[in-house]
Amino acid sequence: MRDSDTIDFGIDLGTTNSAIATVEDGAAVVIKTNDGWDITPSAVWMPKPGVVHVGRRARERVEIDRDNAAAEFKLEMGLADARRQFVKAGVDLSPQQLSAEVLKSLRADAAHHCGAAPEFAVITVPAAFALNQNKATTEAAALAGFNPACPLVQEPTAAAFAYGFHDAGDRAYWMVFDFGGGTFDAAVVSKRDGDLRVLNHSGDPYLGGKLIDWALVERVLVPVVSRELGFKEFRRDNPAWRAAFSRLKAAAEEAKIQLSRHDSIDMMVDLFGPDGTEETFEYTLRRDELDAVAEPFYARAINLCQAALTEASLDAEDIDRLLLVGGATLTPGLRERLADPRLGIGIQLDTSLDPTTVVARGAAIFASTIRRPATTSLATIAPDEFLLELAYEPSVTTTTPTVGGRVTSKSTVDWTGYAVILSNPAGMPAYRSPKISLNAKGAFVTEVSVDQHRTSRFTVELTDPTGVPRKVTPNTLSITHREVEFGGVRLTHSLGIQLADRGFAPILRKGTTVPVRAREVFQTSSALQRNDSDAVVRIPVVQGERSRGDRNREVGMLEIRPRDIRVDLPAGTDVEVTFExxxxxxxxVVADVPLVDAQFEAEIDLDNVRTAPPQALQVQLNEAESRLATLRGSAMNSDSAEAERRLAKLAEENAIATAREHVLAAKVDVGAAAFAENRLRDLQADLDDIEDAVQLPTLVHQLRAMLKEGEELATHAGTPQDRQDLAELRRRAQDAIDTNNPAAVRTQIERVGTFMVELERRSPDWPVKLFYALQDMLPASREATALVREGKQAMAARDPRALDAVNQRLIRLLPQEAQDNIIGLRRT
Structure with missing residues (x-):
């Protein structure tokens, strides 16, 4: 086993194929399988109890022994209701357990290559993975025998690492285009003066080559099979045809791969008819047919790239190269589309590294920058031994890095006269430090010299006051000099809470470097009475980028109940929410309520995430289809160019048709259900944006009318300060209009409305105006009728105090959201 104090192993745990690489002499080396291949198919075959095959042999069995083989289970990671049955073995396994078998195989290959199985490895995950999917990956690593503390890194980040350490240039912007078997990620990368930094991510955890395979099956092959072979009710969701669809899917995937090198391919698939008779299906698949079917998926990937560029405030012209990652990028049609500045992105393609192994290589390079966690402690060393706690960076861009350390012992020691020496006899030239005295706490700090572009290995010698060498553990460290330094792992999704009005309040923004901690203060929208046992304040914890909280993924829930507090909580009580x-x-996630000096931790249950049932998905699909049809008509009438642009984008991505296919397949495929749920959530959010765009002209007209009315109010009843405030509101309103952002325009409408209300409140007839406004807002009830009668009596008696009291009671009859709007309860 190698002598290294860094992790050094990187694993690309892929949907279709996986790979493991390691760093040797400063270079990333892919570890081959026993068959001599660089990649291991992510497939498991269990032909009988206790027998497990992983890789190529298992992949061949998926299409012919569906009851005892499984593949493409990565897309189901983190779903509690996703399990694969192995009939002959008599077991059913979760995606984590299946992924663990793949990781075990890769770990065994590493043991064969290096002489011992690695305890740690950096494992890659899609940037678009949610929290439950990342946790499931960590669990799979532990099941495979790796240490549970194995770090995770996003796949496009790992790919950028591989290219960054391979490229000699000093300054550049890159975009990673990672189109794998099951997921898609885009990342904008900056390389500046030795600093490699991921500026922004965008992606889809279910967009990959698998979708293209299924589209070929359902849109091209199935109609021909039904027509030529006479198969009845030949549908993917029909369990009777499960084996036939498995064979067609495998044949489509192989044909897609072959079409990377040929203009057409002759397919020949043996299928069993309903009476058990074997039928041979023959079809010549052309590359242009593949490109036509794949076009919506290419379009979605390109649109996600454009979104990543926009968020990073960059254009395609700013990007020097497009780094191609993933097997799907070998397709000529996709490469032509990407290179086209009008239909694609128009960035120079970089294919200098193997797209199927570049992620594993990058993960290994990243692993070589991470120290292995210490396995020794005071409890494990001998009585006459000393423990050394070291502090240094294992990968540096300087030739004079700093090394610090602290020596400890099981017994009390006077450190006066103790010293350490750091030496690297293999250095060029050889290096040996002078004696470095320990301070009163046994600590030291010094600079050392390292060789350029090499790994320098140092030995630490400890001597006591008499100059006698003493045994210290560990007594070695290694530092590698590189031209490039990594800027840190970043959050790929914003994290925050959903507010009472369904808005999203992000606390940690996408792109923040981790580890990180942040705190914000909010206010409760309703009261919590201790005598109401059914009352509860619920604060959903969500992950995503949408302005509406329920359009993002809920990952946890903060709950405050009467039994948890000592006094009643009025509406508007401060709640301090901390994310770490x-x-x-x-x-x-922790919520603090200073009023009662209580703390509540969010329940983030990542072990019980399930897909929506097929019936619920069908309801969501019907709603989306109906809403889309309505918005198409509204967009035509509104003359909104932005709405038309967004509608064209949905059509280009064939969003509804793809969602419909997977909703139907959800009856027999949990992975299809997960895709459908994710896509429908995104689709509803896209429809929100279209709805906003349709409403924008009306909102702009409303804002301008309110400003005009506000100007009249300020002229007749305002102060000079009011007129200055109005001028600032007018400036902000124009900025919002210029950005064509409906949310920004709505915000300015609220602000102008608040300004006008403040002016109105100063007028003597304000209680009367409020009373009439409340009458229009009130739901019908006996109590409301009585209060209205009482208010009219107060007006007749010219009693403003009595009318104000009536108004306050009327406000309490309104729905909570309306109360908040009137009272002005907002995020602080």
Whole structure:
């Protein structure tokens, strides 16, 4: 086993194929399988109890022994209701357990290559993975025999690492285009003066080559099979045809691969008819047919790239190269589309590294920058031994890095006269430090010299006051000099809470470097009475980028109940919410209520995430289809160019048709259900944006009318300060209009409305105006009728105090959201 104090192993745990690489002499080396291949198919075959085959042999069995083989289970990671049955073995396994078998195989290959199985490895995950999917990956690593503390890194980040350490240039912007078997990620990368930094991510955890395979099956092959072979009710969701669809899917995937090198391919698939008779299906698939079917998926990937560029405030012209990652990028049609500045992105393609192994290589390079966690402690060393706690960076861009350390012992020691020496006899030239005295706490700090572009290995010698060498553990460290330094792992999704009005309040923004901690103060929208046992304040914890909280993914729930508090909480009570994310992207959320000096931790249950049932998905699909049809008509009438642009984007991505296919397949495929749920959530959010765009002209007209009315109010009843405030509101309103952002225009409408209300409140007839406004807002009830009668009596008696009291009671009859709007309860 190698003598290294860094992790050094990187694993690309892929949907279709996986790979493991390691760093040797400063270079990333892909570890081959026993068959001599660079990649291991992510497939498991269990032909009988206790027998497990992983890789190529298992992949061949998926299409012919569906009851005992499984593949493409990565897309189901983190779903509690996703399990694969192995009939002959008599077991059913979760995606985590299946992924663990793949990781075990890769670990065994590493043991064969290096002489011992690695305890740690950096494992890659899609940037678009959610918290439950990342946690499931960590669990799979532990099941495979790796240490549970194995770090995770996003796949496009790992790919950028591989290219960054391979490229000699000093300054550049890159975009990673990672189109794999099951997921898609885009990342904008900056390389500046030795600093490699991921500026922004965008992606889809279910967009990959698998979708293209299924589209070929359902849109091209199935109609021909039904027509030529006479198969009845030949549908993917019909369990009777499960084996036939499995064979067609495998044949489509192989044909897609072959079409990377040929203009057409002759397919020949043996299928069993309903009476058990074997039928041979023959079809010549052309590359242009593949490109036509794949076009919507290419379009979605390109649109996600454009979104990543926009968020990073960059254009395609700013990007020097497009780094191609993933097997799907070998397709000529996709490469032509990407290179086209009108239909694609128009960035120079970089294919200098193997797209199927570049992620594993990058993960290994990243692993070589991470120290292995210490396995020794005071409890494990001998009585006459000393423990050394070291502090240094294992990968540096300087030739004179700093090394610090602290020596400890099981017994009390006077450190006066103790010293350490750091030496690297193999250095060029050889290096040996002078004696470095320990301070009163046994600590030291010094600079050392390292060789350029090499790994320098140092030995630490400890001597006591008499100059006698003493045994210290560990007594070695290694530092590698490189031209490039990594800027840190970043959050790929914003994290925050959903507010009472369904808005999203992000606390940790996408792109924040982890580990990180942040705190914000909010206010409760309703009261919590201790005598109401059914009352509860619920604060959903969500992950995503949408302005509406329920359009993002809920990952946890903060709950405050009467039994948890000592006094009643009035509406508007401060709640301090703290988010903390560690280096492994594990999230902790805590709510503090200063009024009662109580703390509540969010329940983030990542072990019970399930897909929606097929019936619920069908309801969501019907709603989306109906809403889309309505918005198409509204967009035509509104003359909104932005709405038309967004509608064209949905059509280009064939969003509804793709969602419909997977909703139907959800009856027999949990992975299809997960895709459908994710796509429908995104689709509803896209429809929100279209709805906003349709409403924008009306909102702009409303804002301008309110400003005009506000100007009249300020002229007749305002102060000079009011007129200055109005001028600032007018400036902000124009900025919002210029951005064509409906949310920004709505915000300015609220602000102008608040300004006008403040002016109105100063007028003597304000209680009367409020009373009439409340009458229009009130739901019908006996209590409301009585209060209205009482208010009219107060007006007749010219009693403003009595009318104000009536108004306050009327406000309490309104729905909570309306109360908040009137009272002005908002995020602080």
């Amino acid at each position: 994310v560690d280096a492994s992207n594990l999230v902790t």
